[in-house]
Amino acid sequence: MAFFDGVFSKREDLDVDDYLNNMEVEEEPEEVDFWVRPIILQTNAEVEQTIRELKERNIVLLDIENLSKRNAQRAKQFLGQIKMYVKDNGGDIAMVSASKVILTPSKVKIDKKR
Numbered sequence: 001m002a003f004f005d006g007v008f009s010k011r012e013d014l015d016v017d018d019y020l021n022n023m024e025v026e027e028e029p030e031e032v033d034f035w036v037r038p039i040i041l042q043t044n045a046e047v048e049q050t051i052r053e054l055k056e057r058n059i060v061l062l063d064i065e066n067l068s069k070r071n072a073q074r075a076k077q078f079l080g081q082i083k084m085y086v087k088d089n090g091g092d093i094a095m096v097s098a099s100k101v102i103l104t105p106s107k108v109k110i111d112k113k114r
Helices: 002-008 016-021 044-055 065-070 072-088
Strands: 036-040 059-063 092-095 100-104
Touching (some): 036 044, 044 059, 044 072, 065 072
């Protein structure tokens, strides 16, 4: 019955944050085609950084949580600027969660079907 011990045993819950934070991270390779860049939106400087990354054909994972809580109007303003750039340049934008937005450069589209 040892087989059933593995099947019916209690699984440990996976703490995803802990798992990801303890992963070994490789040094940046010398040559890559594109990056996925995480950016925390707080000031106009991050708006400019986001646009710069999209111009370099990188994908941006934008964290809007803190700014949305502190100043929802400012968050809307910044997202409007970014959205206008993305739309004008053939990229794409989508909400990943209530606090995360993914942005893609031109000619990269997000499948928004559920």
